[in-house]
Amino acid sequence: HSREWGNEQAPPIVLIHDIGDCNHLWDDVAHPLSERYRVLSIDLRGHGESSRSPRREYGVEQLVGDVHELVVRLSLNGREWGGAFTRPWVLCGKGMGGAVAVAYVSQHPGRVAGLVLWDYDPEMPKDRLCFNVYQAGHFAGQEQIAYVLGKQHGLLKDAKYLAIMFVNRAEYVDVNDVKAGC
Numbered sequence: 733h734s735r736e737w738g739n740e741q742a743p744p745i746v747l748i749h750d751i752g753d754c755n756h757l758w759d760d761v762a763h764p765l766s767e768r769y770r771v772l773s774i775d776l777r778g779h780g781e782s783s784r785s786p787r788r789e790y791g792v793e794q795l796v797g798d799v800h801e802l803v804v805r806l807s808l809n810g811r812e813w814g815g816a817f818t819r820p821w822v823l824c825g826k827g828m829g830g831a832v833a834v835a836y837v838s839q840h841p842g843r844v845a846g847l848v849l850w851d852y853d854p855e856m857p858k859d860r861l862c863f864n865v866y867q868a869g870h871f872a873g874q875e876q877i878a879y880v881l882g883k884q885h886g887l888l889k890d891a892k893y894l895a896i897m898f899v900n901r902a903e904y905v906d907v908n909d910v911k912a913g914c
């Protein structure tokens with residue numbers, strides 16, 4: 733799923749959100765940019781309004797493939813008869829979206845004219861998207877996750893609110909499915 737602002741003929745900017753977020757992260761940025769640019773904000777698979785992967789394929793390779801599919805479908809680059817790209821565009825990623833953006837640029841040379849990275853450390857390992865130790869932890873429920881994060885960030889009075897947010901954003905993972913490789 734993606735949303736678009738601005739003139740279709742304007743230079744494109746593609747925005748990729750962080751893990752556990754959605755394309756609405758960019759709303760405040762997209763509106764002013766849309767006065768001069770074609771702004772595309774995408775929901776990565778399993779986030780926001782995008783569907784989940786039935787095979788739970790959420791690796792960088794799959795996410796880069798999703799971004800590339802959007803780029804090709806919308807013909808963001810344009811081409812000359814000789815095959816050279818004619819329309820430069822900018823790719824912007826936050827956190828995990830930054831990892832996807834860096835991987836995209838390295839796998840598709842010449843397509844992206846500019847790269848903007850926000851809250852992204854290029855030294856982090858790219859073999860997985862688990863940027864927070866708690867994303868890999870096993871918890872009995874969302875309330876326990878909320879308690880741990882609330883304690884870590886001094887938000888204990890908001891534990892109930894955090895639990896509700898996790899219920900809305902997280903899916904239950906069956907340990908037996910994980911062991912079976914599903």
